[in-house]
Amino acid sequence: MNSDNSKKYILNLTGTLREELQILFDSLGFEITHVDIASEELGQEATSGLALVLINSEDQLDTLIEKELLSTPMISFGEIRNRKKFFENGGVAVFNSDVMTNPVISKILENFLGADSSLQIELAYNNLLAEANSVKVMTPANIGYYSDIFANDATINQFNTSAIRNYFGAISAYLIFLHQKGIGEFPLEVDYGLNENSFLLQVHTTVTSFFDQNLWESLNKEKGNNPFGNLLDISITQCDLLNINYIQNSNKLVFTALWDKKENEAPFSSILMGDVPRYRYNLEKGFDIRTKVDIKVEKGLEELPIPGEGPTVLAANNEAVSFENLNNIIQLKLMIEFIINLRNSEKPLKPAEELELSDISSYLLYFSNQEAVAELGEDERYTILSCIKDGELFSALKEFIGENLDDEPSEDYLQGILDNLNSLTVAQTKTIVGGETIVGDEKTLVKGTVEEGDDFSRVKGAGEKEEESITLINGSGDDLQDSDVWNVKKSQIEEKVKGQWNNLIQSSGSKEELQKELVQTISGELELDEDQTQMIVTNLADKADDEELKNKMAAFKAQEVKDRLSIDKKDQDLSHRDDQIKKMKSLIDRMKTEIFTMKQAENLAQSLPKPDAENKPAISGTNEEVFKELEEQNEKLKDELNQYKQPVEAQESTVDLSKIDDPEITRQIQGLQNSLDKSNSDLKVKDKIIEKAADDSKRALENKDRLFDSVASELERYKDQASETNLAADDDEAEVDYDKFSDPEVRREIQGLANDLKKVNTQLRGKDKNLERVIDNNKRLMDKSEKKIEDLETEMIRYRDELDAYKQAPVEKVEEIDVSKIEDHEAKRTIQGLQNDLSKVNNTLKAKETALDRLNDSNKRSNEQKDRRIKLLSDETFELKKDMLNVAGSDAVPYEDFRKIEGEKQALENQLATATARISSISEKVDNTKAVDGDKLNTQIQKLTEKNQLALTTMQKFKEEKEKVDARMRNVQKELDGKDNDIQQLLQKCGELEGSSNNVDVKEIEHQLDEIKVKLRTTEDSLKKETLKAKQFEQKIKYLNATIDKNSKDKLIQQGQGKKAGGGDPALAHKMKQLEMMNSKMTQANKKNMEDLAEKKKEAVKFKTECVALKNKTQALERKLAKLASASGKKAA
Amino acid sequence: MVKTYEGFSSLENNFTSEMLEDLFAPGEVIWKKKFGNDVSILKPGDICDAEYLKKFWDRNAELNVLSKASPKNISKGHQLFLSLSEVHDVSDKNSLRSEIITWGNQLFWDDKCDCSILDLVLASYRAFYNIDKQTEANLIQSSRLLFKRSALVGSLVTYLATAIGYTDFKFLQDLYHTCFLLDYSIDNEQMSSELIEALLKEQEASGEGVRTLSKDSSVEVFIQHPRASFDLALADCAGFINQPQTLRLIKSHHEKIDSSGFPKQLNSRELSDIEALMIFVSNFVTVEHLNYTESDGAGFIKNILGENSPKMKSILSQRLIGLISKTLDNLTAGHEKYQEVVGI
Incomplete structure (x- = not known):
């Protein structure tokens, strides 16, 4: 009700207020004016601009009605029997102030006056209730069940159980009526809480189209024909206080009832009415129109209609929606204008206030743009209805359009x-x-001739059914x-x-x-x-x-x-x-x-006097250039180095041995590949050694830095001592005894001089301190800058060394293979490629070794440099020690020192800025490198995956080949078996012929034997081929195993890299896992292949043995045949 | 009614077309290739698109499922939820509520037994899901990710609603469906990766989602979608919504309890329990929660209530924490008798 902190005025027509009320009003910032109801002062002027008017009887209400002074909300502290009249005329609360002693009631009133509301009773009545519970009332059907829950607790705590039961029954019935009319919703949320004296029950529901009128309708003493008519009146009567509130933002209607154990005999119940939307008020204001959703009424026992008319459904809503949220506003305007025009000719005219949404839909059936009608949302329909009911609202809509559209x-x-x-x-x-x-109205001829008519075309169909097929098209055709x-x-x-x-x-x-x-x-x-x-x-x-x-x-x-x-x-x-x-x-x-x-x-x-040229500062402002130059040089060196490194990284190309048939070449390639792998692995080891050496050197330098720091701190200590000495010297200044000078003039002169001297000394002390600070700052900056230069120089030396090593490394000869002898072009190319790769890798290896040596040298140099710097600093400390002695006795700072410091400071400041920029750029580079590393790793993984895929494909080919070999082996077996049988038959024949002298038969057998021999040779050849192939397979499988092993190794290395680059990137880890799985599967498959191969080998040996046996048999047969031939010759002779 | 994978004896089983009765995959569906590596074609909880899977089956591809969900848990939850539709007496409903709470308590409150939150998703799906094919197709076409997410949001909302005292099956079913319709107005044409990102980012912190949108038109679609989705759902979804007023929850799903949400900047004092619950769950569930595992359900609800982050402070009220935790923590408090929920 009042959320503003500024003063609000209350007109009190009740005489004296209870002290508790007075305190409460004061605390909420209300200022109370007391006026007698009968006083002539009570007029429009006295009641305007007020927050509240306090009355205490129905008579006073009548007086106000009579005097037409109802513009201000009223609270009555006396009983009002005609509640409906009171609330309809601006009453907001009837409050029995006797119950103010109850802190919960007091809090309810305070919240009411302060417009503070909450659906959460544990927050609204914090610390005032001992316990609170929440119940969800799902359907209107089981109200008794739920009231048992509250009644149970009420009984236990000795509250008026029947009153609570009655109240809940009445308020639920009220809400069921709202639910049936689509105004209120189920489930209801019920919270109840209690303490020793108070029982509080809060029910709330979401409502649409709920207005104050829905309350007044139910406030009658007599229900009449409509049971809804007195439900709220019953509810109020059954409790000691009922607060009806409305939370506009979330459309919640809240009923909070309270029973006070002590006030059971209170003369009348209090009722507080919160900010319930006022129906008329909304329409007059011309906005706040909002959808009422057409709620589907649930069928079932609990949804059977309850008797009576129930509340009036008011065709508007309180949920604020501005014109900005409406769609197709121009079309809305046109529709409204259309309906207004249509209604002008309507007879009998239905009064505007009685119009409902269904009427609007009926009118719009005649609107020309039905597409726009179809697009209307409920907000839009309600806006149309409201605009037709309220001309001002329509004007506001037109105004809104005018304001927002460009002319x-x-x-x-x-x-x-x-x-x-x-x-x-x-x-x-x-x-x-x-x-x-x-x-x-163009005449259109469609399949036929125009026979007659001016305004239409005659279209002819099939000849037989002329009447039916002729179509008359009005105007311009179809x-x-x-x-x-x-x-x-x-x-x-x-x-x-x-x-x-x-x-x-x-x-x-x-x-x-x-x-x-x-x-x-x-x-x-x-x-x-x-x-x-x-x-x-x-x-x-x-x-x-x-x-x-x-x-x-x-x-x-x-x-x-x-x-x-x-x-x-x-x-x-x-x-x-x-x-x-x-x-x-x-x-x-x-x-x-x-x-x-x-x-x-x-x-x-x-x-101070001008300096000598020789004494100018040693460090000038050129350090920035030095930085830049060093960085540029480093970048160049790095690029060059990368170019050298490139071919080494590119060597990991895959050699497809399956394409090479010559086993010798395959062996050589395999050898080269193995050398290459070994060299690569050596290279990696060297890299690690270099990395370790670099780390060691870094640690050594860090140790030196620490030493440097300790010397620097010693220097600091000396400086402090020097400063103390200065101060001590000042303190020791002898006091002059002026009294010994009798001449006052002389005494004044001397005193003046002494004062001047003191002043100069003080100034000098200040200057000394400042100078010290300058020296300190410069020292710090100088240290930083020098460190930076040193780092860059070290980096440069390292790059240079590595690069030199690459350039100078002698080309190591690798095992020579005379490729000219190799006819297979593919094999030749592969061997040459591998030889090149191997040379490069070996060179790189050599280069790394040299780089390692150089790095050691460079570390040595850095160490020496550090030592020199530490020595210099120690010297400086020593010098300072000496100066310290001088400072005590000297006023002037040597000019050359000062100029030096000044110049250094300037230069170092510049360097610092450059260094900071450099650091941020380096950080960026580090980030980029990290990302690039990640990408590189991904590419490598991709390559590995591809390799694995290739290996898998090769294996698949092997499988197919193996099947073919199997088939061929089977053929060989068959052939061998066949030959065996043939030979057996021939032998048998030979046996039979031994007794006979048939020359023709012997020749025939000889002929057959020749044939068998030829076939046997063919079989033997094919067997040789298969054996050779088996060998090839064996080699290939071995190569695959080597590839898989290598991939596993690479994977392990990359896992390490992956952790560095990706910091445990799950995607990378997943890819690694996939590779691992793939490799393990391939290993298994290869193992199986090897086993198969061994089996084939055994078979081949068996076949070979069989072949030999057959050969022997053939030879035996030949011998027999020769015998037979000679025998038959003899016979013939 | 539902065949699915009830008869599975081990984790990995053959995935056949008969199992398509569940719209969401019970585990990882793997294509066992004859040659080469196995390929994962569906993640747990992914939408089992029949057309998509048919392509595999048509080629006689072998599909296996590595189940993350427990058939026993799903079946039990499904039966319990479904039983709510079969009883009419309030005390019977409350007894069932008590059983549902106990079931969920053992799985998703206590962290003693390993279970997947997918159990809850599939149990709720089987019990409540009734969206017509056309609406389903529209929703899936609009965003598969949001649809998958809705299944988790819906299941959590219904279970927690039961815990805080809602026992009416139709109401729970409407709640479940409402979760699928929260972004209903953003159709396939309007939906973009930018909008999806905005929707998800908005959950993390108020205003973050809107800030990511580059076009004013997208901002408009975004800020209007709670109201527009409600209007559209009201018009389109009468076929499977029992009580249309439940759809009102769509309007407030982007509100936050600290008034930092939109469109009305409501606060916890103005929100009912069910609104607060919807706000909490719909803003809480992130894409990360959709990476279902065999054990992600153990203590899931207890853990989320215990989270103490700025995000949680803006979506989870102390009242809701009290209502849920006191119910799930005190199974012997007698709630089965009266249905009251201890709030303070």
């Missing part, structure tokens, strides 16, 4: 009209112009043809409009003028009169306007959200900036001090 036509607007024209169909145009066709003609016309119109584009836009001061121009431009094309063309153009323009509005609203809303978010972001940024400013401020303060010191030193320097 002047733009190119987008004209383009929008053309676009709309393009999407316009013939049917739509007919609807717009009221049934007329826009393509003219739809399809209309559409073709219309399309042509559209392009003609578009062309015409585009021809006059600039003229149309420039000559039209307003959109209306543009529309007129357009009508004139295109009316000739449409075969319509000007009015009809105007209708078409207006329709197109309306759509363009809608589009314009839509775009504007979208941009507006997007901007709104962005603004909100950007405010949040800005808040964060601001706090971040605050921190930054603080840091900057402290930095500026520090810098100010330094500048001040510098200035002082400069002034001092100017007062």
